[in-house]
Amino acid sequence: MTEVDNTALSVVIGDGPWAQEAGELADRLAAEAVAGELTAGNPTLWGADAESEAAVRLAWTTLPKTSRPLLGEIAALRGELHAEGVDRVVLAGMGGSSLAPEVITAAAGVPLTVLDTTDPGQVADALAGDLSRTVLVVSSKSGSTVETDSHRRIFEHAFEAAGIAAASRIVVVTDPESPLETAARAAGYRHVFRADPHVGGRYSALTAFGLVPAGLAGADVEKLLAEAASAAPVLAADERDNPALLLAGALGAALARGAEKVVFADNDSGLPGFADWAEQLIAESTGKDGTGLLPVVVEGVSAPNFVDAGDDATTVALGSPDAAATVTVSGSLGASFLLWEYATAIAGRLLGINPFDQPDVEAAKVAARSLLDSPSGATAPTPLLVDGPVEAYVTGSWRPPEGAGLDELIGAFVAAVPEKGYLSLQAYLDREQDASAAVLRRELARNTGVQTTFGWGPRFLHSTGQYHKGGHQNGAFLQITGVAEEDLPVPGRPYSLATLQLAQALGDATVLADRDRPVLRLHLTDRLAGIARLAQTVQGVSR
Known part of the structure; x- marks a missing residue:
């Protein structure tokens, strides 16, 4: 077991050869003075292709x-x-x-x-x-x-x-x-x-x-900055017990072993929602050039989230240690922000990518704008099937079996996830009133054994959206949209929020399909009843 505890921060890595490799990488990074050079604003750490971008992106240290x-x-x-x-x-x-x-x-x-x-x-x-x-x-x-x-x-x-x-x-x-x-x-x-x-x-x-x-x-916020300031000297130190070097080494060693996913669970960290923040940081920083680390935010450390994570995933507990966690990280909020920023930027060096650009984010925005500007707008095609309050649409080349019902359709879609791939569940809904849609992630993961992410649309487009297009191309994308009971016009613009919301879903689906990824959209004509129908359906889905 490798453990680093620097008052405000603690990083603990479980036993085994993987932990040894993480420590060796931390030693190498310390010998290369990576933390000190990063703090000094050296833009050459990520290679010549990243230098111009890094030169104007390092003031966060x-x-x-x-x-x-x-x-x-x-x-x-x-x-x-x-x-x-x-x-x-x-x-x-x-x-x-x-x-x-x-x-x-x-x-x-x-x-x-x-x-x-x-x-x-x-x-x-x-x-x-x-x-x-x-x-x-x-x-x-x-x-x-x-x-x-x-x-x-x-x-x-x-x-x-x-x-x-x-x-x-x-x-x-x-x-x-x-x-x-x-x-x-x-x-x-x-x-x-x-x-x-x-x-x-x-x-x-x-x-x-x-x-x-x-x-x-x-x-x-004064306390927040003080917490970060207390951690800054530790994170800038070129020593093996620098928790950022150890954490970056853990992520790099895991990916080298095929663990391209990072499964996050809060375990009494006292920092609600921190995993969602880290999700954007890691996915958007590393998910490019066909590689990267895909964060999977789960509901807790209990089975099946951690126990059945598989060898393609690193399990990270935020807060208290857990026997099923590969890595445990804890600390104050200000210190934790800075720790994960350092570790992610340094992991980018180990992955050989530029952690400061997001080359694939704009594609979905362009596609959505083109739909808004087109004469027909974001008009949906004829549904593939209708099952009560659920309409199903397919974008791209993937097709379900002829005559499949909703249960068979979702089952066939899950079967289209590549080996050691992932399922991305994307809900273009109201995350307050339609919060129960998030439960579908847990049920799909539990019943299928497939790593499953969940994102509220269009919020995730500014987070994991980069990874979906630029990272490992082994995802399948299940969109959920819904009829809006009320709409709001956008003053000074020729569209309403509902039109914009649908255009964002359809635009992203087009971009994903262009990358030959399976995309299935389930549109709820009654949101409450539709979520209930989907919850019933996924209970019978397996892989």
Whole structure:
């Protein structure tokens, strides 16, 4: 057993030759001074092809210090808002702009309404809150994220309709000189936070993208930075007991042995939702050039999640050790953010890829835009079959047996997953009202023995979406869409949220099918009844 415990952080690797290989890789990385060079901002660590990108993406290593000036600015704005009776924070952001603040506020036990969806029902629920007490944080690194722009337009219209000066209730976080900053200045929005442009979105937890919404909501972001600052010297040290080197060595050694999946389970970490944040960081950083590490977030360490994970997976317990865990990682939130960022970037060096680009993310966005711009819009074709509240559609070359019913259809689809491949379950639904859809992941994995991921659409497009197109091409993709009981127009745009949501699903399906991956879409004409029908169906599915 290899164990590193540095007060704020602990990394424990189980016994066996694999653990020895992880330690040997950590020794090698220490000898190559990788941690120190990374902290110093050396862009050559990932090879010539990655150098230009890495040169403008390494400022995250110093954020525990460089983000401190934000603290006073956040506290002052929060004080102003509270003096006006504004204490409800709604965050409009995707991927790195929403995952970190959601973890920070959940760990702190303070409320934050997160909009990382195009589901009209979920957005309508956020609008139904007390607007007189609401501030909207619009968070987008590029300043052109379609989901976030839609939320901004909808809330701006709602504020004005309620007799509230919208500009006084909108706070922006974006990169300098982005289209969003330009629009925000022109509209006179309450406050514009300019984030560090030399930090990529998935490494931005300790920038304004993580700190502003969490701090306005009431989380102790000063403590968060202090936790990270305490861990920074340890993570920058070129020594074997650097937990980042050991963790990177564990991930690299596992992949070399064929363990291309990393199964995460929270085990009393005290950091709810951390695995979802790590999922984006790892998948988007490593899933490219036909390789990578696919995070699989599961409900706990008990069987079958860990016990039956298989030799193509590394099991990671977050929090307390567990006998079935290959690796156990624990620590404070600020330290954990920095640990996983270091470990992922260093694992990228071991994998021989650029951990700072996302070359395959744009394809789904382009496909969705083309559907929105087409004369027919995102119009669905004739369903392959109808089973009560469930309609089935197939995209691409994969076809089920002729005349198959719903049970046979899903069974045949699972059978199409390659050996040691994975099943990706993607729900373009309301993650509050349709939360029971997430149970399907556990049931499919349990009954089929296939590694199964779950993602809320379009949120996962800003996370595991990169891996699906750029990583190991052994996935099969099961989409779930649903009829919206109510729709919301997007002011100033020729589409509604429901139209955008369907276009995103169809666009991503097209891109996946172009890569010759099996894609099955199940459309629910009644969401509640449809989820119940699917839950019944997957009970009988096996492999």
